[in-house]
Amino acid sequence: MQLQLGETSTVVVSSPELAREFLQTHDLNFATKPFLPSAATLLYNGRDIAFGPYGDYWRQMRKICVVELLSPKRVRSFGPIRAQEVNELVRSISMVAAGGGHEEAINLSKSLFSITYRITCRTAFGEKAQNQEEAFLPVLQEIMKALGGLSLWDLFPSSNLVRLVSGTERKLKKLHLEADVILEQVIGDHVARRRTERVDGGGVDDHDKDLVDVLLNLSSKNHGLGFSITHLEIKAVILDMILGGSDTSAVTVEWTMSELMKHPRVMEKVQKEVKEMFDGKRMVDEADLDELHYLDMVIKESLRLHLTTKLSWGK
Ligand code: HEM
Structure with a gap:
């Protein structure tokens, strides 16, 4: 159609x-996604990979994401961040559940959105950027809304009239600037810290560092990529990672939970599998998740039914 x-x-x-x-x-x-002026304004004119045009730059940057940023070793190294955030969420839910007989509703959607954004931000920025993370969250929320909504400017990208009359360009440029200032600050802090630590990138074990560090290490080496990785490319890819990894993960858990609530028989089977596997353990260990075959099937079925992003920020 x-x-x-x-x-x-x-x-x-x-x-x-x-x-x-x-x-x-x-x-x-x-392979090339349609040109959307909104995405181009917010995401560094196609220097990112989520909306950038297919070509040599896109292929090389995507490879960097797969090999350097999202390799199994790297993802494992950020396990403590995920464990800490999930423990915190479980603890807050248990406290409400034990709330002395008062029936108190938990807004799980809201919690899921904030936990996934916190995890991706901490993974990208590291542990020393709490202030920037807090300032970044509302900006990300606005960017996600702008990218997910229907904009007249995206439908008529060549029309100057629509561009000027709709006011979208002005609004998005302002939003982009807000995000850019924070991202530049985060990178600047990393550069300053690395200088004082005398980290030169070459041969440094960046294993336990964050995604900005990994990209800064790459930018200081000549990889024969045919282009340089400057602050602009780092900002574009980091924004992709945070935007690409947060809503999607939260929505997947949200849909899975809502499907489980609608299908008590399946919920029971999942609970049984989890209880048997982690019998006696206080918290579930990520390393054992591969053994939960039924849960894996439930998540895949949920993705099959609802491969969509809901852009409501947990309302
Ligand atoms: C359940 C979770 C997730 C779902 C359902 C999901 C879904 C998708 C989909 C449908 C695409 C478009 C692919 C295409 O156009 O061919 C995509 C691309 C992308 N995703 Fe995810 N994603 C998830 C998690 C993540 C995470 C955790 C990250 C990063 C930390 C991430 C980063 C990206 C990036 C950078 C792209 C653009 C690269 C490309 O187009 O190949 N995603 N994702």
């Missing part, structure tokens, strides 16, 4: 056969 949305032609594919044609056989022809 083809939909003409303003100047943008959109094709909806709804059968497995056609999806294969688009996503496998002719993948390269469809």
Whole structure:
């Protein structure tokens, strides 16, 4: 089905056969995402990978994400951040549950959104950027809303009239500047700290550092990439990581919980599997999650049913 949305032609594919044609056989022809002026304004004019055009730069940056930022070793190294945040969430829910007989509702959606944003921000910025993290959260919330909403400017990207009359460009430029100032500050602090620690990047074990450190290490080396990794590229990729990893994870847990509540038989089976596996343990250890095969299937089914992002920031 083809939909003409303003100047943008959109094709909806709804059968497995056609999806294969688009996503496998002719993948390269469809790999570039449509040009959205909103995304370009907010995400450094396509220097990011979530909305940037397909090409050599995109492929190299994506490889850096896969090999350097999201490698299993790196993801494991950030385990303590996830454990600490999840423990905190469980503790706060237990406190409400033990609240002396008062029925108090827990807004799990809200908690899930704030926990995933805190985890991605701490992973990206490290432990010494608490002030910036707090200032960043409301800005991220606005950026997510702007990227998820329907904007007239995105439907008519070539129209100067729409650009000027809608006021979207002015609003988004202001938002971008707010995010940029915080990201620049975070990078500046990292650079200053590295200087005082006399960390030069080469041969340094950055294993326990954050994503900004990893990208700064890469920027100080010549990788034969054909382009430099400057502060601009670091900011674009970090923003991608935080925006790409937070809402998606929160929404996945939220949908899974809501499906489990609607299907008590499945909920019981999941609880049984978890209880048997972690019999006697106070907290679930991430390293053992691979053994929870039924839970894995439940999450996959939930993703199949609801592969969508809800952009409500846990309301
Ligand atoms: C349940 C969680 C997640 C879901 C459902 C999800 C879903 C998606 C989808 C549908 C895409 C678009 C792929 C395409 O256009 O071909 C995507 C891209 C992306 N995601 Fe995720 N994601 C999740 C978690 C994460 C996390 C945790 C991160 C980073 C920490 C992340 C970072 C990215 C990035 C950087 C891209 C752009 C790269 C590309 O297009 O290949 N995502 N994600």
